[in-house]
Amino acid sequence: MKALRKTVDNLKPSFSKGGKLEKLHWVFDALETFLFTPGHATQRGAHIRDGIDLKRTMSIVITAMIPCLLFGIWNVGHQHFAAIGEFTVLGEGFWDKVLFGAIKVLPIVVVSYGVGLGIEFVFCSIKGHPIQEGFLVSGMLIPLVMPVDVPLWMVAVGTAFAVVIGKEVFGGTGMNILNVALTARAFLFFAYPTWLSGDKVWVSTDGMATVDGFSGATSMGHAAAGNSNGVVSLMDSFWGFEAGSIGETSAFACLIGAAILLITGVGSWRIMLSTFLGGVAMAAIFNWVSPGLPDTSTVKYFMSIPILHQLMLGSFFFGLVFMATDPVTATQTDTGKWIYGFLIGFLAILIRVVNPAYPEGMMLAILFMNVMAPLIDHYVVQANVKRRLKRAELRTA
């Protein structure tokens, strides 16, 4: 450790102003501060400071996503082997499944981080800002919301778009309006719809012959088509044994992540709870309405899925835990968080069931509420301002 410190100190002059590698100063700075919390003593204000910093916060979020990533890797393999008719029992061929999944998933992770961090490094060097930690989380979220068969160049394009247009043009970490990972996904969803929706991309068959009756569609796809046989059971959807984006399928893995975020206090419990309640409310309304619909109605089956099952399907839990709680793009005020979360849950189920063009509504619901978040905050803060003015009037009256 001392030797490492010495090496860093020796290298430092070449990256400082006037050094040979001056242009790479902020890249060096990022690596240096990664290895060593700098010896910055407080100069003004409070002399002591809380132990937490953005690096620790972000590393906790990444830790919370690891169960989803690991499960996703296994599940990619499991779906593959199930499709070609091998190891169809859950417990069989564990390592084959993990190996297959890792070969498919890790390149996506590498591309996402490589492209995203590369762009951040370039932007920060040009602007002369330190490199902030925000992308460490986005870089992990992007692979988890991609279908497994997405081409790597598409991941690269989507990531580049999200980082440049979604974040850097607004001023970088902390300034973006839209969730970066969802911007990447939404961009690809609308730019290359055949690669991010439909029946062909969720299960990687690697060109092998599939078993009879294999469709490759997600439960959402089946449900939207009114095909109740294709929808996995409640327990399967809870554990995540179904086709879908890499990290989204297991509500269980998401709940482990939620537990980590809530115990450490990094994620907002208000947003998680209210999003859940919003989803419950909309699903309950649909349950209530569905018996009255004619049998010919295409949405009748989708509406009638029991509340808990409805929420377990698709990416509802993944979005609830990792996307809705993004503190930068969510509302800032406590009251606002209740409204924001509730509407996300409500709209996600509404879009998923009623809009035939989008079999899953979580992404669009969150992006829509990202845009609305400043407006919600504005009204909450205005109420505070009015309260203050009213108080002043009472006093003078």
Add this chain to the structure above:
Amino acid sequence: MGRNTALYKKNKLLWCVGGWFRKISNFAAPYRNRAPLTTMSKTIRIRKGLDIRLQGEAEKVLVQLDPAKVVAIKPTDFHGLIPKMLVKPGDQVKAGTTLFHDKYNERVRYSSPVSGEVADVVRGDKRRIMEVRILADTEQRYEEFGAGDPSTMNRETVVQKLLASGAWPMIRQRPFDVVADPAQEPRDIFVSCIDTNPLAPDLDLVVRGQGADLQSGLNALAKLTKGKVFLGVSDKTTAREFLDASGVVRHTFNGPHPAGNVGVQIHHVAPINKGDLYWVCGVQEVLSIGRLFNTGRLDATRVVAVTGSEAKNPRYVRTIVGCQMKELLGEVPAGVRIVSGNPLTGDRVANDGSLGFYHGQVTLLPEGDEPKFFITDGWAGPGLDKFSASRSYPTWLMPGKRYAMDTNQNGEERAFVMSGQYEAVFPFDIYPVHLLKSILANDIEQMEKLGLYEVVPEDFALCEFVCTSKIDSQAIVRQGLDELKKETT
């Protein structure tokens, strides 16, 4: 306000019914978190906040130090003051002789706390006066201002006495947190008898046996306003001096830091609106004012808690405003930061620096200027010795543990990312981040609307402490107050 009024009415009703009701009510008082009805006070519970558990609390022993040899008055202790010097090096002064006055408000004078010879006028950048040093005589001589009971005087006499003696700057005003302007009259005056800062002195101990001075000081303050003098006391206080003081309205407070901040107390009793003017005064300052009226002399004695994990001998000492750290602490080794005041709002001073005008505490902290390797003691470490308001370190499972925190920033400055952090330690009906952003955007109208009049930098000290992004919010608030003051006065 509404809730407190309701409590008061309820209490009053019970009082009228008397007898058994009162007994039952008193019996139940501890369980209701309220003071007994006999003191006629109203307990206000502060729920948001944070007690930072540091090592090095002062032992409850009060030691009389030898008379100070060198004493310094620092114009920088008074925000916004531009001093006009009235003495020069070599001049002889008495305790209470004016050293300088406010260039733009000549009535406000600043005096020497001791008699002796003006030794030096220390200047900083742009010839700004940093310190006026006085070599103290062994035998003290005093300017005589005449003793007298302030309650029998009229307002103007009280004001004159305070101004002439140099005791006036002990009174500060809200909004803006600057020395009060004698030409104005405040709505009310607030005195907080609680210090909830980390390692803060126990004011019960400070005031012990000083009841007469406290009462005279409060009587003097009462003359300065047509409104009331509000006393904020802790629900745990046992000091009869606070509980028996007369001519004041007492409010009892309960809760973590910043419950003792006078700004928090004002907010919960009668929040500041645009155009309101309140004055505030610390307990030790009230005692000084009381002594001025009881003895006719300026007596700037202070009881100082010497605290912090690096303090060899954490205890209480009796000394004087402006005394040098050398005399207070002896030699302090390198690698230790001396803070005049508490660790959240105090000023960093050198070994030959001096005790701040408003400070009753000195804190010695280990300097944290060494890099920390990420896995062992940096951001990815186990952090078993790291205090955090968040639960991101396992130390939240050890509620009794005390910490030897160093002065490392523990991370680099970042953009605002997390939300809800400030709100958890900020017991005001104000949105702190929105307020800070309005200041950064220099939007005066928005600052007013969002409640800048109600806060001063110290109220944001905890926000600054807990901030993940390491944003210096106290400095931002000060900048906002300066802008707002410039626009409105």
